[in-house]
């Protein structure tokens with residue numbers, strides 16, 4: 686899992702840092718880094734992944 690700050694807010698505690706799965710073996714759930722609540726999936730995950738792609742866009746092509 687990788688910890689990132691997103692433009693999302695945990696619905697439980699309001700935290701904005703989340704753990705993202707970095708491969709399919711880790712599933713597709715985004716978890717709050719603070720309270721470990723599962724954020725909902727697809728829509729938020731798309732935002733999350735686009736944020737990750739922005740972070741990783743330097744020097745390497747985004748593997749979208």
Ligand SMILES: [Zn+2]
Pocket residue numbers: 695696697698699700717718719720721722
């Ligand atoms: Zn939380």
